[in-house]
Amino acid sequence: MTATAAARTTTAPDPEVERILAFVRKTVAEVRPACSQTLPSVTLTLGGIIQATEMAAEKVLDEAEVLAAHRQRLHDALTRLAPELMSAPAAAKQALIDAARVVEAMSASITSVMAAMEFQDLTAQHLRATIAAVGGMRQRLGEVLALVNINVDAEVAPVKIAEKLGAPAAVAPWRQDLADRLLEDMKDPDARAEDGL
Amino acid sequence: MSAKILIVEDSRSMRRIVRAALEQDGHQVAESEDGRQALAALREVTPELIITDINMPEVDGISLVREIRRLPAFRFTPVIILTTESGDDAKENGRAAGATGWIVKPFDPDRLRHVVAQVLGTRGVA
Numbered sequence: 358m359t360a361t362a363a364a365r366t367t368t369a370p371d372p373e374v375e376r377i378l379a380f381v382r383k384t385v386a387e388v389r390p391a392c393s394q395t396l397p398s399v400t401l402t403l404g405g406i407i408q409a410t411e412m413a414a415e416k417v418l419d420e421a422e423v424l425a426a427h428r429q430r431l432h433d434a435l436t437r438l439a440p441e442l443m444s445a446p447a448a449a450k451q452a453l454i455d456a457a458r459v460v461e462a463m464s465a466s467i468t469s470v471m472a473a474m475e476f477q478d479l480t481a482q483h484l485r486a487t488i489a490a491v492g493g494m495r496q497r498l499g500e501v502l503a504l505v506n507i508n509v510d511a512e513v514a515p516v517k518i519a520e521k522l523g524a525p526a527a528v529a530p531w532r533q534d535l536a537d538r539l540l541e542d543m544k545d546p547d548a549r550a551e552d553g554l
Numbered sequence: 555m556s557a558k559i560l561i562v563e564d565s566r567s568m569r570r571i572v573r574a575a576l577e578q579d580g581h582q583v584a585e586s587e588d589g590r591q592a593l594a595a596l597r598e599v600t601p602e603l604i605i606t607d608i609n610m611p612e613v614d615g616i617s618l619v620r621e622i623r624r625l626p627a628f629r630f631t632p633v634i635i636l637t638t639e640s641g642d643d644a645k646e647n648g649r650a651a652g653a654t655g656w657i658v659k660p661f662d663p664d665r666l667r668h669v670v671a672q673v674l675g676t677r678g679v680a
Contacts, residue, residue, distance in 0.1 A: 422574070475660045479638060479660060481565065
């Protein structure tokens with residue numbers, strides 16, 4: 358390379374290289390907060406969903422088991438009652454038969470309710486796989502960012518995605534609705550009384 | 555016909571659902587949370603049937619089946635795999651490891667009871 362060519366290189370960079378450099382700076386500025394804030398926030402939220410569904414499913418199963426115990430007691434009581442109704446009027450016998458059918462139907466319903474709670478395990482499995490994928494992605498991204506060690510202007514960075522994601526309205530819109538309703542209730546105590554709260 | 559059955563499953567809610575289904579038929583149910591715990595349990599209990607998940611921490615379901623088949627006392631004990639996995643490769647792995655049956659989640663409790671009754675009914679038949 359001649360001295361003239363070298364001078365041209367240092368004084369007038371290739372516009373294409375400049376464009377690529379600007380793109381890299383902008384991308385790094387966008388990706389850094391995503392890597393350090395957004396992805397951990399996503400992981401945390403998904404973990405929270407797993408826990409919440411687990412608690413809900415456990416509660417439903419607890420209640421279903423209580424119902425099953427009640428059903429069994431009812432079944433046993435009807436079994437004890439049956440011989441006493443041998444010489445009872447036909448209507449009483451029919452009532453016993455109807456009651457026994459209802460107990461059987463309860464059994465099927467309880468089983469269905471319990472089986473429906475399978476959703477928790479299936480959901481949790483998918484979410485855990487997603488958490489693992491997000492974790493892997495974050496690690497790779499961290500490695501890439503460590504390689505591309507470019508200083509970027511914080512002003513260039515876009516809005517803080519993680520904060521947006523963590524906001525109640527983004528994570529769970531119902532939380533914001535609930536907060537709004539509670540505030541409304543506090544403003545108008547008469548309305549609470551009318552609702553019987 | 556009631557039997558002693560061991561459920562190996564890391565999800566507590568799933569264990570409760572399976573237990574409830576099996577207890578309807580009068581079976582005695584024991585539970586383990588993963589393959590390692592199940593292998594420890596097999597030193598103390600002798601189930602006539604084992605129902606196991608595949609994806610579990612510590613020892614997974616397929617490895618558990620392999621280990622079970624190495625134990626002389628359980629070489630012929632039926633093992634049903636209850637899992638979300640439904641691919642042919644996974645099933646082939648299960649079969650090669652020595653599993654007796656395969657039920658895909660989400661499962662119908664009545665279907666599970668039916669399969670269990672079938673498997674228990676054919677115990678000892680080559």
